[in-house]
Amino acid sequence: MGRRRLTLALSTLATALLSALLLLTPLTPAPAVAAAATEAGSRSASASAQAPPAPLPSLNTTTTQVASGLRRPTALSAPDDGTDRLFITEKRGTVRVYHPDTGLAGPPLIDITAAVDESGNERGLLGIALPPDFADSQALYLAYTALPDGAVTLARYRLDESRLEVLLSQEHAEYSNHNGGQLAFGPDGNLYWSIGDGGGSGDPFDAGQRLDTLLGKIMRVDVSRACAPLAYCVPDDNPFVGTAGAREEIWQYGLRNPWRFSFDRADGSLWIGDVGQGRWEEIDHLAAGQGGLNLGWSCYEGLEKFTGGDCVPGAEYTEPVFTYSPYTGGCSVIGGHVYRGEQYADLVGGTYIATDYCSSTVWALRPDGRGGYEQAEIGEMPTQVTSIGTTVDGEFYVVNDLPGGLHRVSFTREEPTCRVDRTVTSWGTGTTVDLTVTNTGDAPVNGWTLEFPLALGQTVVSDWNTELTQGSNTISAGSAPHNAAIAPGASVTLGYLADHTGDASPPPRFMLNGDACGVGR
Secondary structure, eight states, rough: EEEETTTTTTTHHHHTTTOOOTTTTOOOOOEEEEEEEHHHHHHHHHHTSSOOOOOOGGGGEEEEEEOOOOSSSSEEEOOOSSSSSSSEEETTEEEEEEEETEEESSSSSSEGGBOOOOSEEEEETEEOOTTTHHHHHHHEEEEEEETHHHHTEEEEETTTTTEHHHHHHHOOSSSOOOOOOOEOOOTTTTTTEEEOSSSSSOOOOOOOTOSSSSEEEEEETTSSSOOOOSSSSTTTSSSTTOOOOOOTTEEEESSEEEEEEEEEETTEEEEEEOOOOOHHHHHHHEEEOOOOOOOOTTEEETTEEEETTTOOTTTTEOOEEEOOOGSSSOSSEEEEEEOOOTHHHHHHTTTTEEEEEETTTEEEEEESSSSSSSEEEEEEEEEEEEEEEETTTTEEEEETTTTEEEEEEEEOOOOOOOOEEEEEEETTTTTEEEEEEOOSSSSSSOOEEEEEEOTTTTTEEEEEESSSEEEEEEEEOOOOGGGOOOTTEEEEEHHHEOOOOOOOOSSSOETTTTEEOOOOO
16 A cells, blocks of 8 residues: 655656566465454455465456346345345345345335435445344444435444434535445444545545545444434544544545445455546555545546646545556446455455446456555456445355346456566666567467556557557557467567656556456566
8 A cells, every 4th residue: 555745756656556567476365364354254264365366367257147137236235144145235225135045035125215315326225234243133234315315324224123213414415426335344343434525527525635524435433332412433543533623433535436345354454446537447455444544536536646636735645556547448446355255265365356337347456465466357247237245255246237137256267368478678758668479378369459558657659560559548459460360379579669757667467359368577
């Protein structure tokens, strides 16, 4: 997790993120912190640690639809009550139940449609969280936009009494978008809740950097007790307790629309998928228990200074660990989870999995042990996934918006059919990158397109042995007439000259005709 000051040159900010990564080297996931893990998390973390996970380019993600008929599902959660059920929220204000043996139940478990404002594409019942004592308390927590004015609301719902109890709300009337809505209990037993910046475009309220509003924040509250006149308590160690003018519920700030976040069961760290303005989608990874961090919005969008943003001189901002451009076909990052299950521990144990609502690309991230992150595209999800959830045992399911389905996620190992080796020569503000693309499969390639990202601030000036185009930070390099065919075991070379503003690092990942390539030197 990097930190930056506003006065730093932007080009230096991307160095850690887009440094050269040897994706073919298996790495061990971060060690578990026993105090931060639940019993289930400890079991699955132990299983994940038994063997090194597979190299990221060797992974492939597949999904199997197990239920249909959901009406715009938004989130899912699993009660730890021995029933093997999944609870699935629907935008209109209902919670449905799925069981792997009996399928999707018809009547909803919960119906709060009379309280929910579902006007606009992003309003509705948005999040659900089940406390550790759910089996006994029969209480759960919901995040939704409330009638009559769209206020973003946190409420407790008691199943045994069919009663909804509002705990906390934030006005959100002017725009219908950027409501956040994720709920999750942390390893400390507190409830965390995200809200977007208030909507519109460009953070019109400057909410991200303000501490007097819950907009553009992740909150942390203790819902196991009440501290009158509040229906909850603010933990004493929240970072802004006692800060004049600040909302003491705030845990992290500087966020645009943190639609989905999660805690790693093994080490308690926090992963956030924060939806971008239009140039960058970002993923943040924060150490366990580290509150009060400024994630940068609207001074920064991803790693890039945001034109017209709200910047505070001398302020410190926390960098994202991964960004991608919507020019790849994406539009809204869907933050996921670190895999800590047992079934695929030998493949993806300790790997963070996320996707995008529009492109359906599956992103895999894994700490490399040197302060950076391995990264790869490892397949596709169904169209318009809105949430990634886990069973009690840590296995993955996803729900998708339209047509409204539930899908079980599986992982397989498929060795890359290509490898890319890189030779980099840099000077001043220039760099040349020679790429050797090897066909490691058993079928010939006849016509190819190599896609890869550039580091922030790099612009291609010229190229050779390819037909190359640049869009934002993304490159599409196509075959030339003389090198279109690559026989099994054979290689082709291509390259480019680029200007840079400080970060001359080579591309960290490659896709050849849509398949992930291993990355050599």
